[in-house]
Amino acid sequence: AQSVSQHNHHVILSEAASLELGCNYSYGGTVNLFWYVQYPGQHLQLLLKYFSGDPLVKGIKGFEAEFIKSKFSFNLRKPSVQWSDTAEYFCAVSGNTGKLIFGQGTTLQVKP
Amino acid sequence: GAGVSQTPSNKVTEKGKYVELRCDPISGHTALYWYRQSLGQGPEFLIYFQGTGAADDSGLPNDRFFAVRPEGSVSTLKIQRTERGDSAVYLCASSPQVNTEAFFGQGTRLTVV
Secondary structure, eight states, X not given: OOEEEESOSEEEXXXXXXXXXXXXXXXXXXXXXXXXXXXXTSOOEEEEEEOSSOSEEEOGGGOEEEEEGGGXXXXXXXXXXXXXXXXXXXXXXXXXXOOEEEOOOEEEEEEO | OOSOEEEOSEEEEOTTOOEEXXXXXXXXXXXXXXXXXXXXXXXXXXXXXXXXEEEEOTTOOSTTEEEEOTTSSOEEEEESSOOGGGOEEEEEXXXXXXXXXXXXXXOEEEEEO
16 A cells, blocks of 8 residues: 655654754555645645656755655754744655655654 | 736635636646645645646545646636535646746635534
């Protein structure tokens, strides 16, 4: 079955701390991988995506993610978080139809 | 506006009633997706359109749910005989073509009382 698992449901960090959010997927065939972010009161926005090529992907606002095919993982990282990074983060996978399978999300709270 | 627009933003309805949720995609986007997000969960796929046709409706939970996109632009998600379990945020997304970045609307929060 196709699924996405996010290991951390709720993460609390202080400003300037480093962030890593885990994401593992189960999907047959070629995959495209995404991280979406939802800031309080706003719609889902794309942080970064992997379709092919360099497995280390850089996105907006200093975020990056690494696709490790052998581990079926696509973890999100940021070296130094800011209070404005407080949001909910969703990992997602799609195949060739663009239909997204989402993880259940990780709520990140950054303390100033 | 330039983004995906969903109306209404909030809808409260009584159990058993019929509701329609509307999605205006970004102009020119051929692919349109509907998702449902329950509290504390990630969005779950319902249906997607390529142009006017429903290319994949495997996520619709039962036959009370139906969606149309008659002219290949605006889409309407229709729910008959609503149940309390249908309460959720219904999200619409569009993309220039299938398998490219999807842009999401703000969603419609449906509450069935």
